[in-house]
Amino acid sequence: MKKAILNAWPSVVVGDRNQWQSKLTLELTGLPEEIRFRALPDNAGTNTGLKPAHAAGFAAGLSALCKDAHRYRFTLQGVDLVMAEDDIVVADGLIKLVRVHPGRHTGPGNMSESLPQIHLDIFTEYPLPEQGDKLAVDIQQTPGLPATVTFSFSRKPLRDLLGGVRIGIDPGHGGKDKGIQGPVDLTEKYVALEISRELCNLLELSGAHLVVTRTGDLDVTEKERLHILRAGNPALCVEIHVSGSDNPLAQVYKLAATQDCSDSQLLGREIALALHERMGIRPESAVLPPRPGLEVPYVRVEPLCLTYFADEANFRAPLFRKRLAQSIYNGISRYLHKTKVRQS
Amino acid sequence: MPYRWSEQNTAILRIRTHLITEKDDPVDVIDKYTKAIAAPGDLVGIAESVVAIMQGRAIDPDAVKPGILARLLSRFAHPDSSVSAVRSMQMAIKEVGVPKIMAAALCALVGKILGIKGLFFRVAGPEVAQIDDSGGTMPPFERHIILGPKHPDRVARQVWKRTGLWTLILDVNDKGAVDILGSSLPLKPHQSEFIKHVLRSNPFGNDDQKTPLILIKFLKPGAGEIPGPV
Ligand SMILES: [Zn+2]
Numbered sequence: 001m002k003k004a005i006l007n008a009w010p011s012v013v014v015g016d017r018n019q020w021q022s023k024l025t026l027e028l029t030g031l032p033e034e035i036r037f038r039a040l041p042d043n044a045g046t047n048t049g050l051k052p053a054h055a056a057g058f059a060a061g062l063s064a065l066c067k068d069a070h071r072y073r074f075t076l077q078g079v080d081l082v083m084a085e086d087d088i089v090v091a092d093g094l095i096k097l098v099r100v101h102p103g104r105h106t107g108p109g110n111m112s113e114s115l116p117q118i119h120l121d122i123f124t125e126y127p128l129p130e131q132g133d134k135l136a137v138d139i140q141q142t143p144g145l146p147a148t149v150t151f152s153f154s155r156k157p158l159r160d161l162l163g164g165v166r167i168g169i170d171p172g173h174g175g176k177d178k179g180i181q182g183p184v185d186l187t188e189k190y191v192a193l194e195i196s197r198e199l200c201n202l203l204e205l206s207g208a209h210l211v212v213t214r215t216g217d218l219d220v221t222e223k224e225r226l227h228i229l230r231a232g233n234p235a236l237c238v239e240i241h242v243s244g245s246d247n248p249l250a251q252v253y254k255l256a257a258t259q260d261c262s263d264s265q266l267l268g269r270e271i272a273l274a275l276h277e278r279m280g281i282r283p284e285s286a287v288l289p290p291r292p293g294l295e296v297p298y299v300r301v302e303p304l305c306l307t308y309f310a311d312e313a314n315f316r317a318p319l320f321r322k323r324l325a326q327s328i329y330n331g332i333s334r335y336l337h338k339t340k341v342r343q344s
Numbered sequence: 345m346p347y348r349w350s351e352q353n354t355a356i357l358r359i360r361t362h363l364i365t366e367k368d369d370p371v372d373v374i375d376k377y378t379k380a381i382a383a384p385g386d387l388v389g390i391a392e393s394v395v396a397i398m399q400g401r402a403i404d405p406d407a408v409k410p411g412i413l414a415r416l417l418s419r420f421a422h423p424d425s426s427v428s429a430v431r432s433m434q435m436a437i438k439e440v441g442v443p444k445i446m447a448a449a450l451c452a453l454v455g456k457i458l459g460i461k462g463l464f465f466r467v468a469g470p471e472v473a474q475i476d477d478s479g480g481t482m483p484p485f486e487r488h489i490i491l492g493p494k495h496p497d498r499v500a501r502q503v504w505k506r507t508g509l510w511t512l513i514l515d516v517n518d519k520g521a522v523d524i525l526g527s528s529l530p531l532k533p534h535q536s537e538f539i540k541h542v543l544r545s546n547p548f549g550n551d552d553q554k555t556p557l558i559l560i561k562f563l564k565p566g567a568g569e570i571p572g573p574v
Binding site: 029083145 | 356357360362377380383406418423424426428430432554
């Protein structure tokens with residue numbers, strides 16, 4: 001059996017000693033002869049090479065993913081590609097995209113001596129950390145069938161960005177106030193809480209300090225919410241709701257930001273973009289009235305259209321909930337990165 | 345049982361494909377992705393949902409007009425089942441007809457009183473049990489209703505004719521349950537048990553539709569060579 005890559009899948013892992021890593025695992029029929037690494041220029045591979053089978057809106061999200069990315073290339077010598085040549089959307093906050101594609105055969109002279117090679121282009125949000133003059137990437141190879149090669153990237157850039165930042169999260173409704181109801185049985189209060197929980201997990205892993213208005217199915221008045229948020233002195237606030245419509249086939253998504261606040265607008269744009277990249281959702285922008293006594297960037301996200309049956313069904317899958325939360329997280333972290341760059 | 349059908353002698357290889365649509369053909373897809381690595385005697389499994397997609401059985405919900413019966417019955421379905429969505433119930437009625445659905449609903453009602461679960465799907469049949477109301481979490485099928493594959497045994501035999509590989513059409517869910525919907529030749533009970541056992545960890549992965557193919561490889565050739573379909 002010839003040596004070939006069969007499968008590639010990303011994951012995020014919290015290890016012992018609270019190590020937090022993005023991983024890319026390849027499954028192969030045999031280990032490569034050699035793995036080479038180099039950083040790529042920032043404009044390399046801007047064409048996403050997408051097949052028309054992708055929904056048009058989603059493809060646009062993908063090219064946005066490649067924009068402003070830091071690019072690295074691992075080249076595996078002596079293996080072929082059985083899996084499809086592919087752009088794998090990762091969007092885990094650190095890695096945006098992984099492109100797996102064949103390179104030219106290399107080797108001396110004639111083709112029979114030459115080795116096939118496969119490129120693994122990694123597009124990241126932030127420059128990957130370095131140890132001394134080397135890139136801090138751990139590569140583990142395990143023989144067997146399937147053999148695996150695992151690339152582990154430290155998620156320290158995200159901890160540097162979010163560590164110690166106070167973030168306000170306000171899941172809408174709760175208790176007697178159910179909010180919008182789905183065609184089967186899901187309620188907005190439940191959905192908002194579940195998305196918030198996933199989002200809070202991610203933010204906590206990044207070292208952020210959370211100010212949360214409700215953590216269970218509780219009645220919390222607008223006044224109480226505002227009070228909790230104000231007392232927590234957050235650097236930014238995100239309110240979580242869902243959208244709905246009288247038309248059962250309509251899919252509306254909304255993102256509201258405080259008007260006349262450029263930071264709120266920026267936060268809103270970043271979250272909208274991240275939702276588009278990861279979920280293919282294009283939220284409409286809306287206006288949020290200012291919150292008295294809370295002069296911080298403030299947005300309200302409606303990342304799900306609960307009256308639409310497929311959204312309701314998808315939301316029952318834990319993975320879908322994680323992806324929604326991940327998108328919001330990506331928007332928040334990118335916003336923090338941009339404001340940090342602006343300040344320095 | 346011949347020793348080659350043992351867990352220790354088995355490797356499960358997952359293959360990531362391109363995004364499969366109704367323009368693809370099951371025989372071509374399996375041939376393309378397995379020919380470099382499969383050996384005679386290996387088993388190949390393909391996810392039922394992508395077979396259905398290739399057969400054009402991913403239905404755009406805009407095209408489904410739910411009737412009164414679908415509206416009524418979907419209310420009684422368990423919220424986690426796909427037919428709790430009105431449009432999926434409408435497709436179920438279209439698949440098997442009103443009489444069968446009515447019989448299934450009646451049995452489900454009796455089952456409810458007697459405390460027997462799952463009677464609706466047992467009576468309505470696999471065509472209804474295999475309807476998914478969410479086509480997965482990746483565009484472009486995330487809003488479609490995916491019906492079960494048509495003629496799964498026939499599809500499996502067609503693949504076998506071209507590739508020589510014993511082909512299975514599988515439904516593996518993220519809870520580890522495995523259903524064999526089609527096979528290029530009849531499976532003996534111990535064979536289906538074996539397949540269900542080795543696939544219990546959901547090797548398709550549930551994150552998207554891009555690892556719909558698995559190859560079950562037997563590491564040592566030998567006793568119990570699998571005969572071809574008759
Ligand atoms: Zn609301």
